Amino acid sequence: MEMILRHRLFGAGDFPAGDGGWYIIRMSNGGRPEGAGPVTRRAASCCLVLLMIPAALVAYFWYTVWHADQVNSERQQDTLNSILRRAHEQADDTSHALTASGSGADADTLTGVIWRHSETPLISYDPAHHRFTATARRADFYDSEGVILGSGSVQIARCLRFTFTRDSGSDWTSTVAVRDYEECLPGTRIGTWAGTARSRIAQMSTMELTPTGVQRALDPTGKLGHFDVRTVQRRGRTATVTVLIEDVYGAKADAPAKQCYRFVRDLGGEYGDDVTSVPLSACPRAA
Numbered sequence: 001m002e003m004i005l006r007h008r009l010f011g012a013g014d015f016p017a018g019d020g021g022w023y024i025i026r027m028s029n030g031g032r033p034e035g036a037g038p039v040t041r042r043a044a045s046c047c048l049v050l051l052m053i054p055a056a057l058v059a060y061f062w063y064t065v066w067h068a069d070q071v072n073s074e075r076q077q078d079t080l081n082s083i084l085r086r087a088h089e090q091a092d093d094t095s096h097a098l099t100a101s102g103s104g105a106d107a108d109t110l111t112g113v114i115w116r117h118s119e120t121p122l123i124s125y126d127p128a129h130h131r132f133t134a135t136a137r138r139a140d141f142y143d144s145e146g147v148i149l150g151s152g153s154v155q156i157a158r159c160l161r162f163t164f165t166r167d168s169g170s171d172w173t174s175t176v177a178v179r180d181y182e183e184c185l186p187g188t189r190i191g192t193w194a195g196t197a198r199s200r201i202a203q204m205s206t207m208e209l210t211p212t213g214v215q216r217a218l219d220p221t222g223k224l225g226h227f228d229v230r231t232v233q234r235r236g237r238t239a240t241v242t243v244l245i246e247d248v249y250g251a252k253a254d255a256p257a258k259q260c261y262r263f264v265r266d267l268g269g270e271y272g273d274d275v276t277s278v279p280l281s282a283c284p285r286a287a
Contacts, residue, residue: 072154075142079156083138084176087160091174094118095164098172107281115279118162121191122259125281130166135159137184159184186247186257193226193245194261194277201241201263202275209239209265211286218243230260230286239265244283 094117101113107125110132114123120134139157159179166172200217201209208217211232218227228244240262247257260283266274 072142072144075144076154076156079140079142080158083140083156083158084178087138087162087176090118091162091164091176094162095172095174098164098166099170103170111281112278114162114164120162120187121194121279122187122257123279123281132162132164134162134164135179135184135187136162137188157181187259189247189249190245190257190259194259194279197227197243197245197261198263198275198277201265204265206239206267209234209241209267214241214243224248228283228286230283234267237267239267241265242280242283 094114097113097117098110101110105113107127111123111125114120114132114134118134118136120136122136123132123134125132136159137157138160139155141153141155144152144154159181161177161179161183163175163177164172165174197218201214204213204217208214209232211229214232215227215229218229219225225248226246228246230242230244231240233240241264242260242262244258244260260280262278262280264276268274
């Protein structure tokens with residue numbers, strides 16, 4: 001049995017075929033609407049397309065995030081490798097310079113060699129093992145690949161421990177180890193205070209270059225506690241100032257980090273801007 005249904009979808013004048021806009025649906029054997037198939041398939045196709053658009057956008061977004069993460073990971077690793085490579089090169093250059101200094105060089109001279117080649121603000125010496133240990137923070141930047149907020153520079157920093165050991169002869173060897181970030185904080189603070197001391201000594205008048213005058217210039221309130229001026233000596237056109245710098249903010253209050261620095265000031269004018277600084281293995285006693 002077959003039943004034909006006629007249904008007007010459009011006005012007679014609007015339907016392109018001119019048949020009055022009748023849509024014929026044939027029902028047969030249980031009433032399955034044979035004539036509705038093309039419309040249903042077109043609607044389903046449109047819905048599928050509409051669903052695929054946001055799905056494609058989401059997939060593209062997650063791929064972009066994944067790709068940016070991969071690029072940033074590679075750049076971060078490359079930057080870290082660069083930091084470690086330069087650190088090993090510095091350590092090798094320093095050990096060669098220590099060897100070239102000869103077996104007769106004293107601890108202060110060798111400390112100065114390490115300072116000039118590695119620029120480590122905290123250097124300690126173990127005479128029993130003929131070993132120097134220096135810590136320093138090393139940092140570099142890489143360009144981060146952004147997804148939403150754009151790219152930008154990101155800093156990578158590592159705390160490094162340099163160890164220089166003299167063998168049974170006069171040759172020196174070096175090792176570099178990555179340490180916890182907190183281990184470099186005392187040296188970083190001491191290095192900052194050494195820079196402050198150098199700047200203030202350069203700005204002092206020549207008449208103020210006395211132990212009391214330098215102490216007052218470095219610690220005007222007397223409450224900082226990390227500057228201890230030991231000696232001030234004048235020789236010709238230079239003044240040499242030795243200062244013990246102590247990390248009073250260190251976590252280990254019973255054994256805070258300390259480093260003695262020697263500052264040499266040019267006395268060519270009333271105010272000198274030519275001041276050099278170098279760490280010493282030990283500080284002289286206060287005069």
